[in-house]
Amino acid sequence: MRFAVLGSGSGGNATVIEAGGVRVLVDAGLSAKQICLRLKAVGIAPESLDAILLTHEHGDHVRGLRVLMKALRTPVYATASTSHVVREGLDGIRWKIFESGGRFAIGGLEVESFAVPHDAVEPVGYVFRAAERSFGLVSDTGHITEMMLRRLRGVESLFVEANYDDALLEADLKRPWSTKQRISSKHGHLSNAQVAEFVGGLVADGLKRVVLGHLSRDCNTPETAISALAACGLPVCCAGQDEPCGWHEEMPACGIEFAADELFGGLPAA
Template sequence: MSLRFAILGSGSQGNALVIETASVRILVDCGFPAREIERRLSGLGIEADSLTAILVTHEHADHVRGLGPLARRYGIPVWMTAGTFHGANYGKLPTLHQIDSHTGWWSIGDLAVAPYPVPHDSREPCQFLFRAGGGTLGLLTDTGYITPHIAGILQACDSLVLEFNHDSQMLANGPYPPSLQARVGGSHGHLNNHQAVGLLKRLQTSRLQHVVASHLSEKNNSPGLVTELVLQQLPDLSDRFSIASQHDITDWFRLPLTQPV
């Protein structure tokens, strides 16, 4: 079995993504209450007690809200950076593995994992690459801008979950106070639509089997704007592009068996 993934929900109210291989089932972030995570997992036919591990990108509530209760309820090991651990109170975790986002690849069962650092307003945030069966999935959300390191890391991707947080004009004209606008649109905030498209233009889009837009702001963006921009700038992605919802789980995305390059 090659790698497959599904998004349980993505946005400011909560984020979680599940990845499966032949031997492991990983939850990345746990930003909904534990009972809601269980409900959304069940929509994919998954029981929470079958999770192998939970990986955490950073300590903001929309990524860790249900982490402590879910991990304790089912004895699920948790992986996160030291800064993320010290950035919030999760209660007692059954098993904690502290990771360094600069160490390169390591493994959980047959799933290879490579965390990498990103600029975001949290203690020690990271994002991840995942590899199994010759296919590589990249995750990039909650970052203020694209560093050369990020662009280089994501060249390896066969599929990408990518933040399209806000439309800059909607953010400037929207309901957020100036301080929050500055935070969201700043260098340690969130990617806007044009930044995300700019990254895609730097990647080998012919290689990408899936591009999933994620973490859309419900007040400062719209699926229509995102779709229009992507189809205008990158029309070759039209049949491989989709948008994750805050309120609904996605279907499974599968990475067919491919040979590493």
């Protein structure tokens, strides 16, 4: 099993996972053109995708789906509520509906979903398993619940958002107080400190590597985010907005250039 973050941030999110000959894309928030270019950059032909999975309906996670599906016949997996919001105006998509918390298989890849607290209709995270490998993905969540911890215990690799640094968010002059409150709310986004506590709680259960995503350009930096996790003693990489992060097995330096914090639907990011 391996994964590569094609892009992560307020400008668009997408991650590709490959295991046992199965290739899935999680979220399609980049433009269709960028998704295809970045898939090819990591050696994946877009038409070889076996499935597209959605975490939630916000624009920075689905905005490329309409154009992408004009070229692909790939089935799209989502919860009923998420698909209900996204499917408006989208014709010809083969929807695969699952219940939040449900499990299903795509070829030899086992997928387990779980609910996350975020300002969306029915947001979910995922755990992917194949053979003895496992990968957890948590994007856009305001806090970590006990149920999330239970689902993620034992994962080998983890992608998780680290949206903001508390001090940088407090000092930010671009965002009004109300926006800062929404960002740091229990249905907003995760801070570096929250991620550090979360990751620290998974180390004893076999976590080996972490990729951080959805970093705010104004209220976080890769250096600050990585420093917050130093005590965990794990390899940590920050995925950026403008280029794909390499396959996790190699843990290369990842892109750290971040686009402006524009919001294409949903809760403003820090």
